[in-house]
Amino acid sequence: xxxxxxxxxxxxxxxxxxxxxxxxxxxxxxxxxxxxxxxxxxxxxxxxxxxxxxxxxxxxxxxxxxxxxxxxxxxxxxxxxxxxxxxxxxxxxxxxxxxxxxxxxxxxxxxxxxxxxxxxxxxxxxxxxxxxxxxxxxxxxxxxxxxxxxxxxxxxxxxxxxxxxxxxxxxxxxxxxxxxxxxxxxxxxxxxxxxxxxxxxxxxxxxxxxxxxxxxxxxxxxxxxxxxxxxxxxxxxxxxxxxxxxxxxxxxxxxxxxxxxxxxxxxxxxxxxxxxxxxxxxxxxxxxxxxxxx
Amino acid sequence: xxxxxxxxxxxxxxxxxxxxxxxxxxxxxxxxxxxxxxxxxxxxxxxxxxxxxxxxxxxxxxxxxxxxxxxxxxxxxxxxxxxxxxxxxxxxxxxxxxxxxxxxxxxxxxxxxxxxxxxxxxxxxxxxxxxxxxxxxxxxxxxxxxxxxxxxxxxxxxxxxxxxxxxxxxxxxxxxxxxxxxxxxxxxxxxxxxxxxxxxxxxxxxxxxxxxxxxxxxxxxxxxxxxxxxxxxxxxxxxxxxxxxxxxxxxxxxxxxxxxxxxxxxxxxxxxxxxxxxxxxxxxxxxxxxxxxxxxxxxxxxxx
Numbered sequence: 001x002x003x004x005x006x007x008x009x010x011x012x013x014x015x016x017x018x019x020x021x022x023x024x025x026x027x028x029x030x031x032x033x034x035x036x037x038x039x040x041x042x043x044x045x046x047x048x049x050x051x052x053x054x055x056x057x058x059x060x061x062x063x064x065x066x067x068x069x070x071x072x073x074x075x076x077x078x079x080x081x082x083x084x085x086x087x088x089x090x091x092x093x094x095x096x097x098x099x100x101x102x103x104x105x106x107x108x109x110x111x112x113x114x115x116x117x118x119x120x121x122x123x124x125x126x127x128x129x130x131x132x133x134x135x136x137x138x139x140x141x142x143x144x145x146x147x148x149x150x151x152x153x154x155x156x157x158x159x160x161x162x163x164x165x166x167x168x169x170x171x172x173x174x175x176x177x178x179x180x181x182x183x184x185x186x187x188x189x190x191x192x193x194x195x196x197x198x199x200x201x202x203x204x205x206x207x208x209x210x211x212x213x214x215x216x217x218x219x220x221x222x223x224x225x226x227x228x229x230x231x232x233x234x235x236x237x238x239x240x241x242x243x244x245x246x247x248x249x250x251x252x253x254x255x256x257x258x259x260x261x262x263x264x265x266x267x268x269x270x271x272x273x274x275x276x277x278x279x280x281x282x283x284x285x286x287x288x289x290x291x292x293x294x
Numbered sequence: 295x296x297x298x299x300x301x302x303x304x305x306x307x308x309x310x311x312x313x314x315x316x317x318x319x320x321x322x323x324x325x326x327x328x329x330x331x332x333x334x335x336x337x338x339x340x341x342x343x344x345x346x347x348x349x350x351x352x353x354x355x356x357x358x359x360x361x362x363x364x365x366x367x368x369x370x371x372x373x374x375x376x377x378x379x380x381x382x383x384x385x386x387x388x389x390x391x392x393x394x395x396x397x398x399x400x401x402x403x404x405x406x407x408x409x410x411x412x413x414x415x416x417x418x419x420x421x422x423x424x425x426x427x428x429x430x431x432x433x434x435x436x437x438x439x440x441x442x443x444x445x446x447x448x449x450x451x452x453x454x455x456x457x458x459x460x461x462x463x464x465x466x467x468x469x470x471x472x473x474x475x476x477x478x479x480x481x482x483x484x485x486x487x488x489x490x491x492x493x494x495x496x497x498x499x500x501x502x503x504x505x506x507x508x509x510x511x512x513x514x515x516x517x518x519x520x521x522x523x524x525x526x527x528x529x530x531x532x533x534x535x536x537x538x539x540x541x542x543x544x545x546x547x548x549x550x551x552x553x554x555x556x557x558x559x560x561x562x563x564x565x566x567x568x569x570x571x572x573x574x575x576x577x578x579x580x581x582x583x584x585x586x587x588x589x590x591x592x593x594x595x596x597x598x
Contacts, residue, residue, distance in 0.1 A: 003391055003392060003484070003488065003491075004488050005488040005491040005492050005495070006392050006393055006394050006491075007392055007393055007495075007500070007501040007504075008394075009393070009500075009501060010393065010394075010395040010396075012393070012500075012501050012502070013389050013392070013393025013394075013395045013398075013501070014389065014393075014395055015389075016385045016386065016388050016389035016393075016505075017385070017386050017389035017390070017401055019382050019385060019386075020382050020383070020385065020386040020405065020476065021401065021404070021405075023382065023467060023470060023471040024404065024405065024408050024471050024472075024473075025430070026423060026427060026430055026467075026471070027420060027423060027424075027467060027468040027471035028408050028411075028416075028471050028472070029404075030419075030423055030430040031416045031419035031420040031422070031423050032411065032416050032419070034419035034422065034423070035416055035418065035419045038418075038419065088313070091309065091313075092309070092310065092313045095306045095309055095310050096310065098303075098306055100303055100306055100307065102307070102310070103310075105314075106310050106313070106314060108583075108586060109314060109317060109318060110313065110314070110317055111582060111586060111589070111590070112317060112318075112321070112579060112582055112583070113317060113320075114526075114582065114589075115526055115530075115575075115578040115579050115581060115582035115589075116530075116575050116578060116579065117529065117530035117532065117548045117574065117575065117578065118530065118532060119532045119548050119549070119551050119552070120548065120551060120571050120574045120575040121320065121575070123551050123554065123555065123567060123568075123570075123571045124320050124323070124324045124568070124571050124575075125320065126555070127323075127324075127327060127564050127567065127568060128320065128323055130562075130564070132336070132562070133335065133336045133337075133340065133562060133564055134323075134327075134339075134340060134564070135323075135339055135340065137339070138339045166316075166317075166320065169317070170317070171593075174589075174590055174593055174594070175593070175594065178590065178594050192297060197297075197299075198299055198302055223412070226414075226415075227412045227413075227414035227415065230414060230532065230533045231532035231533065231548075234532070234533075234536075234552070235551065235552065235555065249414050249415070249417075249533075252415075252417065252418065253417065253533065253537075256417070256418040257418075257421075257537065262418060265418045266418055266419065269415055269416055269417070269418060269419075272415050273411055273415055273416070276410060276411060276412075276415065277410055277411075280410050
């Protein structure tokens with residue numbers, strides 16, 4: 001879509017774009033390029049020049065069991081938390097959209113978790129799920145040692161999944177509810193007149209019409225699970241126990257800033273960038289074609 | 295709404311109520327835990343009746359983590375990011391939509407690509423750039439031979455350096471450098487009728503005049519929506535402020551939560567930790583509650 005009426009002055013037009021271009025050049029393109037350069041060289045932490053090593057950094061990362069462990073953990077985390085957060089939000093939004101008494105209250109309250117910072121909710125969940133205090137500790141009283149995120153990797157993973165999903169249920173709910181409400185009421189009423197029940201209407205009318213939202217949220221949730229998880233991991237588990245929750249962004253941070261392995265961290269960044277770019281392209285190219293648009 | 299479905303209605307109410315409880319429970323638990331004393335908060339299971347130490351704990355958390363100045367920092371950074379986004383995105387969208395200069399589509403794509411790679415992913419090199427924001431320009435000067443030329447001519451060695459670690463611009467600028475808001479404005483500008491532009495031009499208004507007197511007042515709703523979302527987003531940033539604020543005077547509230555994680559040794563001071571959590575989560579929660587309409591609108595419009 002283009003404007004028919006425009007202004008003719010080129011200079012003013014370009015001047016308006018300059019602040020944004022300067023910002024993204026300095027803080028986006030340069031660092032991204034730098035990451036590519038570092039990933040292909042061996043960088044000494046605090047100066048001292050770079051040695052060209054080609055793809056050696058990638059080779060050493062990809063042959064490192066810790067890195068594969070981190071990828072697996074990230075994928076498990078992304079898969080389960082995205083599934084949970086989207087399924088729960090979809091159910092809640094569909095039911096809220098039925099507009100029974102009290103739905104206004106739900107519409108307001110179910111959005112709250114979206115506003116909470118990941119680290120803040122992580123600290124809250126760390127207490128709620130703590131093995132020695134809080135609420136799950138009651139289970140430990142009955143069966144000692146059955147729940148301990150500090151020692152058991154699976155428990156730790158479950159904790160961060162719960163915390164992340166809680167926030168993103170609120171986020172997904174906003175989009176799902178908006179999508180449901182964008183469906184014309186007349187469509188649903190017509191279907192009801194033809195004798196289809198609530199469930200039938202959901203599967204045959206509402207669900208197909210919100211598929212674009214579902215796929216959009218799928219990609220956003222997976223991408224966010226790579227980045228927004230950092231605060232949750234840092235506060236709740238610090239990547240432990242035994243690297244069970246050492247997700248990719250957390251590993252980049254700890255390798256780069258604690259281990260001072262800039263080259264390795266840069267190579268990991270590149271891999272994560274590629275992963276996210278592939279996901280985004282996948283969304284644009286394949287998924288968008290197969291969904292119904294209203 | 296259309297027919298009578300008593301069982302389904304019962305089911306709906308039940309599920310929604312369970313969802314409601316799960317959604318509110320963490321807030322309630324945090325508030326109650328913040329009101330207990332050290333012994334009660336470590337009771338298993340913790341009593342759900344509020345204790346009496348609420349204000350004492352809030353005060354302790356406030357002092358221990360030094361939350362006063364940090365909340366102020368959070369407000370400055372979140373406000374700065376929101377304002378920066380609202381202004382810069384409007385300028386860029388105006389340039390992309392209302393002008394026909396060569397390379398316009400190239401600029402559009404340059405900006406579009408930034409949506410794909412979040413700051414967290416390119417954190418290490420961005421940190422290096424912020425440590426000296428002029429390093430990209432220095433490198434470019436070196437490569438094109440300008441540094442050499444200047445040194446030959448004036449005898450001054452060119453070394454540009456401006457560090458932004460532990461500073462507000464260092465916290466704010468990298469967070470502003472993405473395209474989120476630009477597309478919100480772009481979509482909106484495209485819906486502004488051409489007749490308005492024609493009328494303005496006929497009355498002798500240039501692009502600047504049109505932008506300030508016609509477009510900006512029309513985009514007030516968009517500004518509110520974008521500003522709210524960016525405020526929340528910036529307030530909730532964690533990794534970036536954690537990295538670049540080694541100095542306590544520029545630390546943000548959210549990153550200070552780490553100070554409140556109870557130590558392993560001794561009885562954990564969960565009541566203080568929860569009081570601190572409550573303080574840090576309150577401002578964004580208030581924004582969500584008060585600005586709900588704008589948030590829903592802004593989210594739906596920015597992401598699509």
